Amino acid sequence: MYAFIVFALVAVLVILIISISAKNAAWEKKLSGKYCPQCGYRGKMVKKIRGSGAVELLLWFFFLVPGLIYSAWRGSNQYAACPKCGSRDVIPVESEKAKQAIESKQQKKCPYCAEMIKSEAKICRFCGKELSGCKV
Ligand SMILES: [Zn+2]
Ligand SMILES: [Zn+2]
Numbered sequence: 001m002y003a004f005i006v007f008a009l010v011a012v013l014v015i016l017i018i019s020i021s022a023k024n025a026a027w028e029k030k031l032s033g034k035y036c037p038q039c040g041y042r043g044k045m046v047k048k049i050r051g052s053g054a055v056e057l058l059l060w061f062f063f064l065v066p067g068l069i070y071s072a073w074r075g076s077n078q079y080a081a082c083p084k085c086g087s088r089d090v091i092p093v094e095s096e097k098a099k100q101a102i103e104s105k106q107q108k109k110c111p112y113c114a115e116m117i118k119s120e121a122k123i124c125r126f127c128g129k130e131l132s133g134c135k136v
Contacts, residue, residue, distance in 0.1 A: 035098035
């Protein structure tokens with residue numbers, strides 16, 4: 001009888017550990033390789049959770065059921081955010097939208113001929129005018 005209880009406990013523990021590590025792996029995938037259209041940050045995002053841990057603890061301590069509800073609410077309100085500007089509006093870096101945004105950020109308009117040229121360019125490849133110190 002005792003052996004069965006121990007076995008059941010171990011089984012529950014193993015399932016719990018597997019589900020947590022699977023969740024973490026899914027989050028790892030969700031956070032890496034993202035692009036923030038807000039500030040142009042590329043790379044790993046940070047995981048943010050809505051609500052506060054102190055409130056959660058308090059609710060658990062005094063009222064078990066609201067604590068449970070609050071924990072469930074927080075669990076479903078996790079999101080990937082930009083570590084630079086805190087924007088929630090992050091998109092995968094390999095998406096079309098991100099590629100376009102990155103490309104347009106790397107380009108500027110030549111003030112002389114209005115052609116799109118690379119932002120690092122010092123001389124316009126269309127009209128040959130010098131662009132040093134000119135920010136467009
Ligand atoms: Zn950002
Ligand atoms: Zn030009």
